[in-house]
Amino acid sequence: MKIISSVKEMQRYAEMHRMQGQRIGVVPTMGFLHDGHCELIRVAKNNSGLVITTSFVNPAQFGPAEDFNEYPRDVERDKHLAESAGSDVLFTPSREEMYPAGYLAYVEVEKITNVLEGKIRPSHFKGVATIVAKLFNVTMPQVAVFGQKDAQQAIVIKRMVSDLNFNVDIIIVPIVREPDGLAMSSRNVYLSVAERKVSPVLFQSLQLAKLLIERGERECSIVISEMTELIASKPITKIDYISIANADTLEELTALSEGNRVLISLAIRIGTIRLIDNILLTI
Amino acid sequence: MKIISSVKEMQRYAEMHRMQGQRIGVVPTMGFLHDGHCELIRVAKNNSGLVITTSFVNPAQFGPAEDFNEYPRDVERDKHLAESAGSDVLFTPSREEMYPAGYLAYVEVEKITNVLEGKIRPSHFKGVATIVAKLFNVTMPQVAVFGQKDAQQAIVIKRMVSDLNFNVDIIIVPIVREPDGLAMSSRNVYLSVAERKVSPVLFQSLQLAKLLIERGERECSIVISEMTELIASKPITKIDYISIANADTLEELTALSEGNRVLISLAIRIGTIRLIDNILLTI
Numbered sequence: 001m002k003i004i005s006s007v008k009e010m011q012r013y014a015e016m017h018r019m020q021g022q023r024i025g026v027v028p029t030m031g032f033l034h035d036g037h038c039e040l041i042r043v044a045k046n047n048s049g050l051v052i053t054t055s056f057v058n059p060a061q062f063g064p065a066e067d068f069n070e071y072p073r074d075v076e077r078d079k080h081l082a083e084s085a086g087s088d089v090l091f092t093p094s095r096e097e098m099y100p101a102g103y104l105a106y107v108e109v110e111k112i113t114n115v116l117e118g119k120i121r122p123s124h125f126k127g128v129a130t131i132v133a134k135l136f137n138v139t140m141p142q143v144a145v146f147g148q149k150d151a152q153q154a155i156v157i158k159r160m161v162s163d164l165n166f167n168v169d170i171i172i173v174p175i176v177r178e179p180d181g182l183a184m185s186s187r188n189v190y191l192s193v194a195e196r197k198v199s200p201v202l203f204q205s206l207q208l209a210k211l212l213i214e215r216g217e218r219e220c221s222i223v224i225s226e227m228t229e230l231i232a233s234k235p236i237t238k239i240d241y242i243s244i245a246n247a248d249t250l251e252e253l254t255a256l257s258e259g260n261r262v263l264i265s266l267a268i269r270i271g272t273i274r275l276i277d278n279i280l281l282t283i
Numbered sequence: 284m285k286i287i288s289s290v291k292e293m294q295r296y297a298e299m300h301r302m303q304g305q306r307i308g309v310v311p312t313m314g315f316l317h318d319g320h321c322e323l324i325r326v327a328k329n330n331s332g333l334v335i336t337t338s339f340v341n342p343a344q345f346g347p348a349e350d351f352n353e354y355p356r357d358v359e360r361d362k363h364l365a366e367s368a369g370s371d372v373l374f375t376p377s378r379e380e381m382y383p384a385g386y387l388a389y390v391e392v393e394k395i396t397n398v399l400e401g402k403i404r405p406s407h408f409k410g411v412a413t414i415v416a417k418l419f420n421v422t423m424p425q426v427a428v429f430g431q432k433d434a435q436q437a438i439v440i441k442r443m444v445s446d447l448n449f450n451v452d453i454i455i456v457p458i459v460r461e462p463d464g465l466a467m468s469s470r471n472v473y474l475s476v477a478e479r480k481v482s483p484v485l486f487q488s489l490q491l492a493k494l495l496i497e498r499g500e501r502e503c504s505i506v507i508s509e510m511t512e513l514i515a516s517k518p519i520t521k522i523d524y525i526s527i528a529n530a531d532t533l534e535e536l537t538a539l540s541e542g543n544r545v546l547i548s549l550a551i552r553i554g555t556i557r558l559i560d561n562i563l564l565t566i
Contacts, residue, residue, distance in 0.1 A: 011450050021302065102532075104394055105412070105446030110387045129388070130447075133416075137448040163388035164413075165420040167294050249385075 001083040004091050007098070007138050013089070014052070014140040023048040026141035028132060031055035031092075032072040033081040036147055036176040036184035041085035043173050044145045052139045053087040059095060060106075061127030072189050091139065098134065107133045107164070109156050112250045116243055116265060117152050117276070128153055129160050136166055143169045147176075149183050151265050151278040155250060175277070177203065183277045194236070195271040201234045202268055202277035205242075209264050210279060218256045220244040223264075231268060240267035240274065247280055256283045284366040287374050290381075290421050296372070297335070297423040306331040309424035311415060314338035314375075315355040316364040319430055319459040319467035324368035326456050327428045335422045336370040342378060343389075344410030355472050374422065381417065390416045390447070392439050395533045399526055399548060400435050400559070411436055412443050419449055426452045430459075432466050434548050434561040438533060458560070460486065466560045477519070478554040484517045485551055485560035488525075492547050493562060501539045503527040506547075514551060523550035523557065530563055539566045 004010045014024060025048030027040045033055075044051045055078050062068035075092065082090050106126050112118075113125035136144065144161075146154050154172045161170055176184045181203030182196075191199060205227040212223050224242050231237050245252050247261040256262060265278035287293045297307060308331030310323045316338075327334045338361050345351035358375065365373050389409055395401075396408035419427065429437050437455045444453055459467045464486030465479075474482060488510040495506050507525050514520050528535050530544040539545060548561035 007448055011448070015450070019302070019304065103446050105390065105392045105443045107447070108389050108391060110389070112387065134446075134448045137450060140450070160388045163386050163417075164390070165290055165294070165417045167298070167420060167423070 001079065001087055002089045003079065004089060005093050005097065007093060010091050010138050011140070014138070017050050018140055022050045023143065024139065024141040025051045025143045025145060026135065026139045027051065027053045027087070027145050028135050029053060029055055030057045030071065030186065031078050032074055032186040032189070033078045034184045034186060036149060038081060038085035039176050040145045040147055040173050041082060041087050043171060044143065045086040047143050047145070047171060048141070050089070051087045052089040052091055052141070053082045054091040054135050054139065056093055056098060056131070058127055058131040059099065060130055061124050063121055063123065066121070072186055098131070106130045107160060109159050109163070112152070112159060113156055115250050116241060117267065120240060120267065125153070125156050129156060132157055133160065133164065133166070136168055141168055143171060145171045145173060148172050148278070148280070149175045149185065149276070151263055151280070152250065155248065185275070187273065187275070190273050192271060195273055198234045198236060198270050199275060201231055201237065202266060202275055205230050205266065206264060206277060206279045210281060213256065213281060213283065220253050220255060227266070236271045238269040240269060242266040258283055284362065284370055285372045286362065287372060288376050288380065290376060293374050293421050294423070297421070300333050301423055305333045306426065307422065307424040308334045308426045308428060309418065309422045310334065310336045310370070310428050311418050312336060312338055313340045313354065313469065314361050315357055315469040316361045317467045317469060319432060321364060321368035322459050323428045323430055323456050324365060324370050326454060327426065328369040330426050330428070330454060331424070333372070334370045335372040335374055335424070336365045337374040337418050337422065339376055339381060339414070341410055341414040342382065343413055344407050346404055346406065349404070355469055381414070389413045390443060392442050392446070395435070395442060396439055398533050399524060400550065403523060403550065408436070408439050412439060415440055416443065416447070416449070419451055424451055426454060428454045428456060431455050431561070431563070432458045432468065432559070434546055434563070435533065438531065468558070470556065470558070473556050475554060478556055481517050481519060481553050482558060484514055484520060485549060485558055488513050488549065489547060489560060489562045493564060496539065496564060496566065503536050503538060510549070519554045521552040523552060525549040541566055
């Protein structure tokens with residue numbers, strides 16, 4: 001696997017391979033890869049001839065009070081995992097390479113970035129949209145692969161790609177989970193033993209919601225109150241939000257109707273660790 | 284010359300020609316072409332194998348009180364002029380094609396868009412940066428050509444291209460002028476005979492500034508007061524601003540030093556018509 005850290009070299013390499021008729025797939029990550037990322041790389045490999053995995057902890061998507069400096073990093077392990085999963089290139093630029101002195105340009109997606117994660121993490125999606133636009137221009141992909149774990153991110157990126165006319169197909173890969181249901185995340189490494197034990201409650205509450213809806217429940221407030229009750233029954237949990245929303249516009253729903261594509265998502269603090277999870281349903 | 288109005292068709296056409304090794308040059312315009320635009324097309328032709336001229340009156344760069352609806356349009360004349368100047372393609376999308384219902388994504392360049400034109404026309408450069416990013420993604424150029432007439436726009440676009448890693452070379456073409464010095468502009472068609480007669484004062488004041496500086500003047504306030512006096516001596520003129528600024532950062536200068544790259548720019552209302560002009564100097 002080739003390691004590239006310069007923007008100019010990455011562009012030359014991508015341009016050369018496109019000129020040769022290669023289909024390029026990109027998997028943007030913040031590194032500290034886990035099985036979820038490896039699944040994204042495998043899907044990219046199935047949908048392109050050349051897979052570029054990018055690894056960059058993007059300062060623009062962290063708030064001032066967030067964990068940019070503490071975000072876990074392990075470049076050697078990432079190299080090994082990306083290569084094993086089938087990546088052809090690992091692009092690992094420095095902060096100065098991506099945001100040189102005097103940096104001023106940002107991409108913003110309006111409205112759908114002001115709710116859910118965006119409400120709690122202002123400017124997070126400005127950072128996400130900006131780095132993804134930059135990485136598309138650097139790696140020149142025909143296809144890009146993201147995980148359903150960051151459901152709002154997937155919706156924001158699809159909107160940006162469509163609105164700004166990026167000629168890139170976006171593939172969203174289902175969440176990869178631990179055997180007990182916990183969604184894989186680089187931040188899971190922060191969980192203490194006690195916190196880890198409680199953490200499957202996110203997925204359990206989503207499964208409960210799915211069951212209630214399958215049995216005919218159509219009132220969102222009832223589904224949310226059942227989920228709330230389940231989560232509150234566990235120690236050291238605190239709910240940031242539970243949302244049942246239109247899966248395209250992220251508008252909150254009060255009642256479910258036949259044919260609705262619905263995103264049920266939640267953010268829970270377990271001890272000091274904040275976890276998110278979601279499911280997509282078609283009613 | 285080929286006429287294309289669909290984004291998807293334009294992307295397919297550009298992709299196909301890039302795959303064949305063609306170097307694509309794009310000239311983004313708002314139509315109603317004049318000799319200045321023709322010069323941009325000729326420069327693009329000299330620097331690429333396939334020239335795409337785009338013609339789109341971009342609503343996102345007009346303020347609510349501005350002249351979007353009144354902006355002059357003449358598609359048949361544009362076709363003739365673009366073809367005569369050497370354009371291979373004219374891309375003329377509809378408003379709905381570029382900004383479909385539910386549109387939400389914008390590109391913003393901070394700081395340098397808050398001064399000069401951006402101070403008087405808030406959100407103008409958000410519209411400019413957004414449409415240029417979109418047109419780059421639609422026409423896939425290796426080179427893009429803009430006019431020095433919109434000096435701040437040129438600086439904003441160069442910053443956006445650099446920051447967002449667009450792999451596009453930007454060429455800025457000197458201002459094309461009428462014999463009496465008036466900078467060519469689609470909006471010149473609005474000038475009454477009396478207004479047209481006064482309009483060379485913009486260029487005259489810039490020539491006066493150049494002369495003063497060449498003779499050794501280094502105090503910006505003195506240069507600006509001489510320009511102001513000349514302009515005020517003409518009827519029906521009103522100064523929006525006169526600026527002497529760093530040509531990269533647009534920071535206002537108080538004194539000039541050896542080696543400074545300086546942009547002297549101004550916006551003047553003549554009767555009801557607003558005109559802009561500028562010169563670049565290296566001290």
